[in-house]
Amino acid sequence: MDLIDRIADLAKRIDSMGPNLQTEEATKNALIMPFIQNLGYDVFDPSEVVPEYTTDHGVKKGEKVDYAVKKDDEIIMLFECKKYGAKLVAEHASQLYRYFSVSDARFGVLTNGQQYMFFTDLDRPNQMDEKPFFSIDLQNFERHEVEELKKFTKNSFDLENILNTASDLKYTTEVKKILGKELDDPSDDFVRFLSAQVYSGRFTQAVMEQFRGIVKRANRQLITEKINDRLETALAHPLSEDKEILHTDVNPDEAQGDNGIVTTEEEIEAYNIVKAILRSKVEVGRIVMRDTKSYCGVLLDDNNRKPICRFHFNSKQKYLGLMKEKIESREPIDSLDEIFKYSDQLVATVEEY
CATH class of the missing domain: 3.90.1150 (Aspartate Aminotransferase, domain 1)
Structure with a gap:
């Protein structure tokens, strides 16, 4: 079974079990351990997955991270877990931040069993970034996100390969969010920028609102036309054996x-x-x-x-x-x-x- 099928099965598990998961431990047992297992790591083998992994940070001794994932006897990922339904907020990431800085792991994962946020140290060496470079929501994911997730599986894990693409992935994700927001709800600056390319008259508030609607419609039409063009190309070229x-x-x-x-x-x-x-x-x-x-x-x-x-x-x-x-x-x-x-x-x- 391919990873996308295993993740889809886990998503069904979330649908059926989610409402009954009232504690962090229940979430770990029902959702997070199966997720780690789906990545190819044996959650019952302490040489691969160490629960309650102890870390020391400054004067704080004996702090524990929920799971440390190992490969070739080296820690590669730390998992900080919250109960299902909990909002993943900054203070949760700050706990993972402390663990990250005193371990050899290059990746920290913050999760509530449904959402998984992957962090690394792109900005400053050995200090976890404030924002994740990759996130996936198991109840609303895309195929390309699973392809990124595959890089963290036991058989495919390659530290340098992930780090080489992490920066592009992080900023691509941020730019997509900005573009998505601008296209769904265009800001005044975005409307001015586009309208200046095609309109030379006096730019009043009425013109602003007119072009705001135009930008929204143009975006929808552009997406539809792109898809239809691909379909027409497909229909114009019947399939052959080769x-x-x-x-x-x-x-x-x-x-x-x-x-x-x-x-x-x-x-x-x-x-x-x-x-x-x-x-x-x-x-x-x-x-x-x-x-x-x-x-x-x-x-x-x-x-x-x-x-x-x-x-x-x-x-x-x-x-x-x-x-x-x-x-x-x-x-x-x-x-x-x-x-x-x-x-x-x-x-x-x-x-x-």
């Missing part, structure tokens, strides 16, 4: 043709039917196809926590997988046109999200 289509939502490493994933014309046509059904309820740019070996899935917002439906077209009898409260039921279909019979169910699934 060529596969690279979709915007397929991991480039999986699209090389050596992993057995082949996106068929029928799956693409079915995907377009689903988009046609849902376009009156949601922007088509939010409906994304993600192919796997066993089925072809359709997601909302490219989020595997928001499955809309699945196409099981790899056998003689085709099935449409419908979702209700994230539980799949398979309906046999003989032609793709039959997907239209399930329009109400597809719309209901999107409305759940």
Whole structure:
């Protein structure tokens, strides 16, 4: 089972167990230990995972960090844990900061079982940064985030490789947050900057508000057009035995043709039917196809926590997988046109999200 599948299973565990996790110890046992185990480290082997690892800091002796993860007899990560649902705030990171400075670990992880924040010492050697360079939320994660998480697995861990990309990852994340905020709710400075490129008249408050709406609409249209361009390119180049289509939502490493994933014309046509059904309820740019070996899935917002439906077209009898409260039921279909019979169910699934 690949890491993304193991993380998805753990996310389901959070859904079912989360409300019952009232203490830090319960959170560690139910969620955090399985997470560390999913990274390939044996939580029951003290040569790999040391619980209640003791550190000394100045006059404070015997301070303990929840877990120290080791590889080749060297500590590589420290985990500071809080109970499920707890907000990960600055004072929690300050505890990890003290542990970090007196150990040989280059990575500190602050977590509440759902969110994991990874810190290192990019700004000053042996002093943990104030902001994480990488974060992942197990109830709302993207494929590219799991690819970053893979770097911390036992089989893939390479200190220099992670550190070489940590700086770019940290600032890319920060810039994405700023861009996302500006595009969703443009600031006055951002609106002025863009409008100055196209508008030469007097810039009044009324013009400001007009361009604020224009910026929002332009952003939505641009994203939709980019996605539609990729789909049109895909449909214009039928699949052959030696060529596969690279979709915007397929991991480039999986699209090389050596992993057995082949996106068929029928799956693409079915995907377009689903988009046609849902376009009156949601922007088509939010409906994304993600192919796997066993089925072809359709997601909302490219989020595997928001499955809309699945196409099981790899056998003689085709099935449409419908979702209700994230539980799949398979309906046999003989032609793709039959997907239209399930329009109400597809719309209901999107409305759940």
